[in-house]
Amino acid sequence: MSFISTAITVFALLLLFHAGYSAYEFSHYLKHLTVNSNATLPIDIITETIVATGLFALGQVLGADKLRPVSFAKWAKGLEREGKSPFSFLERRPGYMNVTKLREEYASTKK
Amino acid sequence: MDEKERKQAIYPISTESLQQNGKNVYYIRSVTSTIFGVSAGILGLESYYGFLFYFAGTAFVSLLLFLLLARGQPTEYFASANDIWIGNALTGLSSFVLTWTLFYGLVDA
Amino acid sequence: MTTIIDTLRNAHTTSSYLTLPAESLQSLYDTSYKFVTSGAAARSLHPEGLYNVFELHFFLSIITGKDSEASAILTTLTDRFGQDSHRVGVLRSIYLEATDGPVKALEFLSGRQDTELGTLKRKIVILKSSNQTSLYISELLKLVDNYPSDAESWAELASAYLEAGMYAQSIFALHEVLLLVPLAYNINALVGETSLLYASSLHAASSSHSVATEERLLEAVKFFLRSVELCEDYVRGWTGVLVATNRIAAIQKPFSDTSKYKRLYDVARKALTKIVETKDASESDLNAAQLVLKNY
Numbered sequence: 001m002s003f004i005s006t007a008i009t010v011f012a013l014l015l016l017f018h019a020g021y022s023a024y025e026f027s028h029y030l031k032h033l034t035v036n037s038n039a040t041l042p043i044d045i046i047t048e049t050i051v052a053t054g055l056f057a058l059g060q061v062l063g064a065d066k067l068r069p070v071s072f073a074k075w076a077k078g079l080e081r082e083g084k085s086p087f088s089f090l091e092r093r094p095g096y097m098n099v100t101k102l103r104e105e106y107a108s109t110k111k
Numbered sequence: 112m113d114e115k116e117r118k119q120a121i122y123p124i125s126t127e128s129l130q131q132n133g134k135n136v137y138y139i140r141s142v143t144s145t146i147f148g149v150s151a152g153i154l155g156l157e158s159y160y161g162f163l164f165y166f167a168g169t170a171f172v173s174l175l176l177f178l179l180l181a182r183g184q185p186t187e188y189f190a191s192a193n194d195i196w197i198g199n200a201l202t203g204l205s206s207f208v209l210t211w212t213l214f215y216g217l218v219d220a
Numbered sequence: 221m222t223t224i225i226d227t228l229r230n231a232h233t234t235s236s237y238l239t240l241p242a243e244s245l246q247s248l249y250d251t252s253y254k255f256v257t258s259g260a261a262a263r264s265l266h267p268e269g270l271y272n273v274f275e276l277h278f279f280l281s282i283i284t285g286k287d288s289e290a291s292a293i294l295t296t297l298t299d300r301f302g303q304d305s306h307r308v309g310v311l312r313s314i315y316l317e318a319t320d321g322p323v324k325a326l327e328f329l330s331g332r333q334d335t336e337l338g339t340l341k342r343k344i345v346i347l348k349s350s351n352q353t354s355l356y357i358s359e360l361l362k363l364v365d366n367y368p369s370d371a372e373s374w375a376e377l378a379s380a381y382l383e384a385g386m387y388a389q390s391i392f393a394l395h396e397v398l399l400l401v402p403l404a405y406n407i408n409a410l411v412g413e414t415s416l417l418y419a420s421s422l423h424a425a426s427s428s429h430s431v432a433t434e435e436r437l438l439e440a441v442k443f444f445l446r447s448v449e450l451c452e453d454y455v456r457g458w459t460g461v462l463v464a465t466n467r468i469a470a471i472q473k474p475f476s477d478t479s480k481y482k483r484l485y486d487v488a489r490k491a492l493t494k495i496v497e498t499k500d501a502s503e504s505d506l507n508a509a510q511l512v513l514k515n516y
Contacts, residue, residue: 016146020153023218041155053150053168057143061175065135067188068128075125076405076451081502084230087404090375090397094235094279095310095341099318100349102238102283109242121449123403 005063008055015052019045124190132188136176137199143172144203145210152214165207169200224255229269232276237283249280256293271301278311282318290315310338322346337367353384364396371400375407378414387418405450405457408443412460415440419467431475440464441481453495455505459512461488466516489513 022045030039069075079085147168151161173196181188185195231237231248240248255261256277261270274297281290294315297308309332317325326346332339340363348356360377367373378393394411398404419436423429441464447457465485468478492509495501501509 016149016153020149020214020218023153023155027219046154049150049153053146054171056146057168057172057175060139060142061172061179064139064180065131067132067135067180068125069187070124070128070132070189071187071452072123072125072403073450073452075128076403077453080451080454083236083502084234085406086233087401087406088234088236090371090401090404090407091410092235092238093372093376093379094238095338095372096345096348096376097238097279097314098345098349099282099314100322103285103318106242106245106283107285123450 002063005059008059008062012052012056012059015048016056019048019052022048128188129190133194135180136195137202139172139176140169140199140203141206143168144207147203148207148210149214151207151211152216153218155215155218156211161211165204166200169203173197173200224251225264225269225273228252228255228273228276232272237276237279245280245284249277249284249286252277252280253289271297271307275307275311278315282315287319290318306333306336306338309336310342313339313342317342317346322349337370341373348380353380356380357384368396369400371397374400378410382414382417385421387414387421390414391418403450405447405454408447408450409454409456409460412440412442412444412447412457412464415443416460416464416467429471429473434468434471434475437464437468438476438481441468441484445484448491453491453500455492455495455501455509458488458491458495459509461485462492462512462516 023041026041026045068078076085144165147165150168151164154164156164176195177183177185181195185192189195189198227248228251237245237248252273256273261273265273274293278290278293278297281287281293294308294311297305297311301308303309313325313329313332316328326343329339329343329346334340344356344359344363347359357377357380360373360380364370364373364377374393374396378390378397381387381390381393391411391414394407394414397407398411401407415436419433419440422433422436426433441461444457444460444464448454448461451457461484465481465488468474468481469485471478492513496506496509496513499506
């Protein structure tokens with residue numbers, strides 16, 4: 001997750017917490033004052049909640065792992081560049097490794 | 112062999128990528144649905160309005176996925192373009208309902 | 221931490237330790253040594269992943285000549301997975317082969333179950349070190365007869381045939397590999413390369429151009445093209461196309477219509493030039509591409 005997406009997510013959560021607390025306070029006062037018991041939530045709390053929700057979704061999508069191409073050829077290209085080809089074992093054949101030769105080669109280059 | 116099978120044989124699809132991408136989207140759907148539930152609870156939404164809110168939020172996430180994650184080319188990353196629009200759209204519904212009812216109760220002092 | 225695990229896991233799955241230069245081997249060994257001995261491995265990996273990292277560490281130790289370390293990790297593996305474990309048995313035989321010589325290893329292997337594929341492979345490898353190519357090939361043939369779905373053995377057979385200069389047989393074995401692993405683009409390219417060698421040997425045998433030589437060249441192009449179809453911008457595939465079409469173009473009197481191969485030559489040249497210009501490949505691949513572009 002990149003810095004910017006983490007920042008957006010954290011900010012969104014703080015905002016959401018604030019909105020939630022405000023909504024709680026609002027309903028608290030509403031009950032104790034009993035002035036107008038069917039008053040709707042103030043518009044600023046509504047806006048804050050919706051903005052926080054949108055920002056959170058944005059942060060999550062921005063911070064998600066990159067998608068991989070489904071085309072086998074494009075996927076294989078990426079693996080080939082990173083030296084992670086899933087087929088290289090067919091040319092290296094670990095089951096048939098010649099351990100004596102490998103040790104000799106390593107020892108001779110180390111001298 | 113019909114045309115589609117022929118194409119698949121020549122240009123195969125990487126199932127590994129397909130699964131990985133599916134997991135990615137699934138995760139985003141789950142996490143955002145949970146937060147949508149929190150918001151719906153805070154807003155004090157009831158009955159149909161809550162579900163409407165869920166579907167509006169899901170559509171918003173679909174749009175973000177389409178624009179930001181798939182860069183406008185969902186067929187590059189998914190078996191069909193529908194996977195990003197309606198695929199997984201209901202996966203988060205249960206967690207949404209859970210946090211929705213929870214926060215509805217919490218906010219109500 | 222995750223990058224260390226990824227590096228080690230990748231080295232294990234691609235068996236990169238078999239072809240790495242000495243310095244890289246040394247640094248990979250240092251990484252795995254730290255990871256295994258600090259106990260971080262046991263804490264952060266599931267049994268299968270843990271086994272793979274231990275196995276990798278064993279291979280790295282034995283190749284870099286750290287025999288006592290190899291012995292220690294072998295003991296750990298035996299304690300954890302038991303004497304009877306098929307894979308641990310293979311490692312033990314490799315250890316014996318490296319430290320006590322092939323005779324001791326063969327002795328150990330003959331005490332193991334004859335149904336273990338890994339054990340059978342080790343027995344055959346020990347034969348190979350005695351330099352009896354024909355015996356090696358006939359043993360491999362027996363093995364693929366019994367285990368026809370083991371792609372690694374078919375590939376080993378192909379390489380044994382290639383070393384013996386038996387190109388047609390080598391290509392046949394590679395076709396078997398492709399039947400088992402049809403998406404292996406590197407094996408497609410290898411078929412192309414072997415076909416090129418085959419064509420050269422046929423050409424050397426008969427002083428003039430023959431139908432057989434031409435067929436091999438056309439076949440080479442076909443397989444190189446399949447490899448670039450399966451792996452985008454595959455340098456090994458495109459260089460193969462370039463070399464093969466270049467040789468087809470040099471034929472004085474072709475038996476078939478070769479005009480489309482001239483176009484393919486241009487396509488391959490363009491593809492390689494683009495890869496080199498955008499530096500869209502690994503360092504060694506870029507060097508290879510430049511070399512081939514200059515010479516063909």
